[in-house]
Amino acid sequence: MNVLAIGIGGMLGSLLRFFAGKATAGWWLLGFPAGTFFVNMLGSFMLGYLTARWKKSSSIPSYLQKGIGTGLIGSFTTFSAFSVETAELIQSGRFGSASLYVLISLAGGIILALAGYKIGAGFSKRRVANS
Amino acid sequence: MTLALITAGGFLGALGRYFAGRLFHGWLPGDIPMATFLVNGTGSFLLGLIVGISATTELILFLGTGFLGAFTTFSTINLEIVQLVDEGKWASAFGYIFLTYAGGLLSAFLGILAGYTLS
Numbered sequence A: 001m002n003v004l005a006i007g008i009g010g011m012l013g014s015l016l017r018f019f020a021g022k023a024t025a026g027w028w029l030l031g032f033p034a035g036t037f038f039v040n041m042l043g044s045f046m047l048g049y050l051t052a053r054w055k056k057s058s059s060i061p062s063y064l065q066k067g068i069g070t071g072l073i074g075s076f077t078t079f080s081a082f083s084v085e086t087a088e089l090i091q092s093g094r095f096g097s098a099s100l101y102v103l104i105s106l107a108g109g110i111i112l113a114l115a116g117y118k119i120g121a122g123f124s125k126r127r128v129a130n131s
Numbered sequence B: 001m002t003l004a005l006i007t008a009g010g011f012l013g014a015l016g017r018y019f020a021g022r023l024f025h026g027w028l029p030g031d032i033p034m035a036t037f038l039v040n041g042t043g044s045f046l047l048g049l050i051v052g053i054s055a056t057t058e059l060i061l062f063l064g065t066g067f068l069g070a071f072t073t074f075s076t077i078n079l080e081i082v083q084l085v086d087e088g089k090w091a092s093a094f095g096y097i098f099l100t101y102a103g104g105l106l107s108a109f110l111g112i113l114a115g116y117t118l119s
Helices: A002-023 A034-056 A062-076 A080-091 A095-120 B002-023 B034-052 B057-071 B075-086 B090-118
Strands: none
Touching: A002 A034, A002 A062, A002 B002, A002 B057, A034 A062, A034 A080, A034 A095, A034 B075, A062 B002, A062 B057, A062 B075, A080 A095, A080 B034, A080 B057, A080 B090, A095 B075, A095 B090, B002 B034, B002 B057, B034 B057, B034 B075, B034 B090, B075 B090
């Protein structure tokens, strides 16, 4: 059941990424391609949010959580396109845009995942275990 | 046809990542998640390769947008970083960030170069 849910999630995530790419074709942000960037930011927030939410209390069956988290969001976001796009920017001598693409993706991804995680946990994450 | 190629590739890519996660469920020194790192590194190399050999549109859609797009992931990296930081494992978080980005970029470059050489 996990395998099927993750596979179907992967199909949907890839299609959504493809359509997002088409919708943002030709969009550039500070000299780097915006499509992969937006997809990765949105997905990082969503995975952080859902993980914390489901950890808190979950009536969603485990296979569905895996289908949405590992399958859909995992496949919606991508790293290979990011790294090849960056390599291509460097190859064409656009070092500034390449650096910005890496730094903003890196920082933005972490900040959005953290924001999603905190919001998903309802800002009331128990610290008892850590104290 | 386009959508069928992406759909099939995405199905297989997501499962490939899931099984890689089960296979490499261990951790690199300092609790750095190994599976995501390996998946993203190899996926970056392979996407660089098919871009470097100027593969056909069908192959790019199936292997690139579909399979490798789904096989590699960005959201999981950041969730793992947030979890490492949450556990106070700052050194591992920074090590993981460095390995992922430096390794991914280097892999993409090597893939593109290998593609040029092959084509």
